[in-house]
Amino acid sequence: MNRPRTFYGKGIPGVATGDLKGKLIVLEGPDGSGRSTQIAFLTEWLERRGHAVEHVGLKRSTLVAEELAEAKQGNVLSPRTLSLFYATDFADQLEHRIIPALRAGFIVLADRYIYTLMARDMVRGADLPWLQSVYSIALVPDLVLYLRVAPQKLMERYIYRARELDYWESGMDIGYSWSWYDSFIRYQSELHRTFSKLQAIYGFATINGMRVPRAITRDLQTRIEAVISPNG
């Protein structure tokens, strides 16, 4: 599967993709789908095999992460502003972390990518062509894995971790319902529906996230193997 590296659109001005030799692997899925656990397992596995691994995710840029967290705390930004704020955060990591790491031959594990950002915005009424234009700067990953877990299960996992439901992950800003439970289930279902729509466009692999962690890891490893092995 050694296709040449491309951007979704025109990409980043002045950045050539020819020397981006590493691999970009994206893990998508809602909070509670086991992303962090899987990324920890995968990192260990990859490093044991001698691969250099770089991690990126949402809200992790040097440029705006702090302000973004602050803005979300106060819930003062409109969906469009928040969307562009996240796009800035993404672009900063793309240029300062993802691209340099790929150039150095790293395997970049992205704890979510543009698809989560797009899906969240679509659920809040943003139109897909606008989002696609904004994210035409993004690199096409080598592999996108979507961890699918039923909303009810996600909800249980939240509670088991002795955490209250998160305002944003419950879609409370949208105003589906005053009941956090109803809002959570509705929001997560909408997100999944949107992901299915995006899947039809971007073709990512859906992984059954309801299994025990080790079974999921084996599934992920098989798929990653196919992408990173030199004769793959």
Add this chain to the structure above:
Amino acid sequence: MPEKGLPNTTPGKLIAVEGLDGSGKSTQVYLLKRWLELSGYKVFFTEWNSSGIVRSATRRGKKQNLLTPTTFSLIHCTDFADRYERNILPMLKAGFIVLADRYKFTALARDTVRGCPQEWVGQLYSFAFQPDITFYFSLPLRTALNRILVGRPALKYHEAGMDLGLSPDPVESFKIFQGRIHKEYEALARRHRFTRIDSDRPVEVIQEEVRAILRDRIDLAKYKVAVPRGWRV
């Protein structure tokens, strides 16, 4: 390029002023605002890059030199969206004359000069209404440069376009940068039908022309501040 943006469908009017640094647009828009206010019209003034929440990030980005053309463009668009949705749009819906000192064309010109594809920047800003009038304060590049460079201690890094690596000398870099922006503005002026104002004239003469155009193109009577019943003196 077909991307012209959405026409303003609110009861308000959106008036944008654009032009090079030193074109006198801020002076003119200030005088326009004073005139409208003092004549009893509902007027709201907004400036480029003035919203609080994004400001600290922009500042850090500039200080630590983290910004690339793409993030520079995105962070300014974020800032603009915040201001647009929380100030400009509500005021337009409330039926105000909104005066914008710089609008999305500033971004289109600057970001394109920095190397971002113009279609991309155009799409980013496609949510924002096209102004009802865009005044373009035009004057010869050399005159604009003189106005800015005379009696100014130092140019800021991004202001001088130093990030483009045009020249190690800030003044030289500024001149080349402004020259390129000037070219972009000229292209935008044609594409978006800017109302061109010859800015190489005395302040009063220009202001008179601007006011005349406004009177001519906008039914100002609709924008009179209504005095609530019982408050009439």
